[in-house]
Amino acid sequence: MPDFSIGVDLGGTNLRIAAVSGEGELLEKLTFGSQGAPSRDQVIDQMCEAIQLLSGKYKPAGKFLGAGIGIPGIVDLQTGMLRKSANLPGWEEYPVRAEIERRLGARVVLENDANVAALGEQWLGAARGIENMAVVTLGTGIGGGIVLGGKIWHGMNGMAGEFGHVTIERDGHPCGCGSRGCAEQYASASAIVRMAREAIASGDAPSLAKAASSDAAFSAELIYKLAIQGDEHARRIFCSFGRALGVLLAGMVNVLNLEMFVLGGGVSTAWDAYAPDMFEELRERSLVYAATAPPDPLRNGALEKKGASPHTANRRERTTTITRALLGSDAGLYGAARGAMLAG
């Protein structure tokens, strides 16, 4: 009978809770929507009830190894409080971990969502079997997590891995964090839409202007569709995105010299539109990457089948692999469960 833990993925729109065995088998998953915009206390109630339900159900079969919770925002590891969260208004400076522990009568692990997603990909996803790796999540913004020796690298108090706010343009576009020229201003879904709107405003991207006026949801996905259909302006935006991501990755590869960098998040799926420029930039800018690049780097991200093993081959050759995430939105759920196992 399997020992198990509970992983929680608290997103801006969904609350998902899963019982996962020590071998990484999903035993059961519960999903709650955010209809009616539940308050913070209602969400915590719902979460604690679901954790108790699942742990009670599987306890007769195996040992309960604890609960791990991935939460969007900067988590202070010492206090278990949320320092900053764009997606959870009203949760900041609130003792989230202490409150959940009080209700459950048990210790829980509270982590930043990108950190648990990195741990999930390392445990069961693209970097399975690779001890040292990082995940860069390309969504509305950019998130990230670093795993060293099979464990999340937290930095001093849990704030490590803020890849989105690494400066890649000294006098660049202002960022919500207060700085300028941050990576997420150039290589995120919101950056793609902003660049498209800038091109439209300049008057020389009529195809984008037409798409924007005929589709109320003018999104990065729509611009990607135009790019793969060959639209020149849309293609240029993804080239620029790939270049920016290449600059960010070059810095990370030079500093960390990890075996694998996994690109996750919604925009990472536009791989064919941005990856060639990303690799070109990376090779030009990083001496470490140039010395450790695999012979056909584009192939790694094109492989989507689980069980495909380009990484295993690369590892033997000690190369730097840049590839796409495999677990999608489940990475955080598995990673949160794994975090509880490692802490237990």
Ligand SMILES: [Zn+2]
């Ligand atoms: Zn920033």
